[in-house]
Amino acid sequence: MSHASDPFANLTDIRREYTLGGLRRENLPDTPIELFNQWLKQACEAQLPDPTAMCVATVDNQGQPYQRIVLLKHLDENSMTFYTNLGSRKAQHLQENNRISLHFPWYFLERQVMVIGRAEKLPVSQVLTYFHSRPFESQIGAWVSQQSSRISGRSVLETAFQQIKQKFQQGEVPLPSFWGGYRVTIEAVEFWQGGKHRLHDRFIYQKQDDCWKIDRLAP
Incomplete structure (x- = not known):
């Protein structure tokens, strides 16, 4: 059987040279956040899609790793912050083992950054401030989804979204007790x-x- 029209027939042959630049020890700043900020700025200037997207890796109590994409929402010299449902799979993992890895796949610039650290829950006051900075529909979405739970179909989400949207339409959306950040x-x-x-x-x-x-x- 001919595989001439099958783009995946020879996966081992899919490769290219990386030629966009180099990284030398004498050009490195003293702190990683200084270099990270430079690279993030360049990713934004290059108009990469979702430049703040990062892959978050956690491990369950059986040693099984899991990964998912979330958005970086704050950083300083010593930390990075993201928000999530506290009933999610990642939150359950972090409750048992707060070791975490973050990965920024800026492959359009032939770059990637991996961060290793420990996660701790954010105070409610900080979560509340960020929650109310989100678009109204995103706030409603946080109420709708019991993240990682099994559901019968998308209609369950859409129906709940409309119900909760109508409930909070005339006032401030309260912070769900099950929503937070790390x-x-x-x-x-x-x-x-x-x-x-x-x-x-x-x-x-x-x-x-x-x-x-x-x-x-x-x-």
Whole structure:
């Protein structure tokens, strides 16, 4: 049987060279957030779709890893923040094991960033401030979804959305007790820049006391 028209017949042959740039030790700032901010700014300027999207990896109590995409909503010198349903699978995992990994896949710029750290719940006051900054429909959506639970069909969500939207149409939407956020304290950050002939540039920042240790990693 001919596979000439099958684009997936030779997956091993799908590759390209990475030629957009390099990363050198002498050009690295002292802190990972300074470099992260530079890269995030460039991702925004390049008009990448969802430049703040990050893959969040958690592990359940059986050691099974799970990943999903969420949006970065705040960062500072020591942490990154995201929001979610506190009944979600990721929240259940973090309750048992707060180790977490974040991954930014800026592959259009031939870059990726991985963050390793520990997650802790945000105070309600901070969650409330962010919740009320969201669009009205997003606030309603937070009430509708019992995240990760099994449902019979999409109509269940759509019906609940219309009911709750009508309920809160004339007033402020209250913060659901099951909705919150996490602050990830950064322990290590790895930066990856694609290079020719698969000689990629990789550097890892690791927190040691009050400073950052920087090492180059083999590609």
